[in-house]
Amino acid sequence: MGIRRLEDFNTVFRLKSIWLIFKESGSLWVAWLKRHIFKRKGLWGTKPSPKHSWGIRKLLMFKHKAADFLHCRLGDGNTALFWHDNWTGLGPLIKYVGVEGPKLLRIPLYAKVKAASKGLEWNLPGARSDRIQVALTRISAIPVPSSESGKDCFEWKATATEYRDTFSSSATWKLIRQQAPVVPWHSMIWFSLSTPRLSFIQWLVLLHRLPTRDRLARWGLLDNPMCVLCQLAPESHSHLFFDCCYSRDVWIPFASACFQSPPLDVDQCSSWLAAQPQARSSTRKSFAKLILQVAIYLIWSERNARIFKGESSPAEKTRLTLDRFARDIILSRKSSTSAHPWSLMDDWLLVTSTIQIL
Known part of the structure; x- marks a missing residue:
């Protein structure tokens, strides 16, 4: 972490x-x-x-x-x-x-x-x-x-x-310090475009420690374990990230713009990123990690908004929020090859140019 x-x-x-x-x-x-x-x-x-x-x-x-x-x-x-x-x-x-x-x-x-x-x-x-x-x-x-x-x-x-x-x-x-074994997904948590708030949520997801509805049902705190986003399957970490049709509509368009065949299971994302050719742009791989972090955060936020506030947003609006969220993070960073943040933004616009956000 x-x-x-x-x-x-x-x-x-x-x-x-x-x-x-x-x-x-x-x-x-x-x-x-x-x-x-x-x-x-x-x-x-x-x-x-x-x-x-x-x-x-x-x-x-x-x-x-x-x-x-x-x-x-x-x-x-x-x-x-x-x-x-x-x-x-x-x-x-x-x-x-x-x-x-x-x-x-x-x-x-x-x-x-x-x-x-x-x-x-x-x-x-x-x-x-x-x-x-x-x-x-x-x-x-x-x-x-x-x-x-x-x-x-x-x-x-x-x-x-x-x-x-x-x-x-x-x-x-x-x-x-007491050293622990290095986990294969550590580079997905901390990287050049990571944000501590998002990294923390992603860390909990990869450890399967979020209070999903299937866990709450096992603890006897909930009667209905069904996913609040799709109502088609019990809400587990694997379903929520990204087997659920709602989360899939948020994750797949952006992830596919970076690399082909993005996984529908968050536990497979580290091997998916590691399998990409080294010759591909490291910036593109950083974008894929950023998309993963922001998507996890927004999907979990949407889930909580529906449960605790009774508010819901369509997948199209969440994709728009993801794009704006990612742009704000990119503009706050400097490119490794240029002191101007617009060089990173140019790369982001190029990668996401094929995505139909709305």
């Missing part, structure tokens, strides 16, 4: 604030946090407190999620924390080794990585557990911190396997 969770956006913004703390961007806010809030323990060792502002408490609540995105490329070892920063690729060593790690390796809990080296060698005791052995093996493969290597550089996860020295909101959002 394209609707995004505000909770995910909020998470991304919090994570970006945490990234600024490690980026050394020269921010006065970051300098104040380090001096007055984090102090010697840094972000990882600071716990939320009632003394902190609401914003800082929220920031500290997201630090554990940020740990999964941060990686430190070791330089001189004077910035990265040995136990809390991910500089080995194993994640924070305090989590990997356990709380007994500082005692077993004789490295203080908030010590810098530099404290684990002596001269040009690592200065660490022997392993006392399998996990410590793995950690020491990994550390031995990392160059010893040196001033010649420059400062420690923090990186942010861009993909499942790649870290970069810049923060990307879109990449972070893709990593934290």
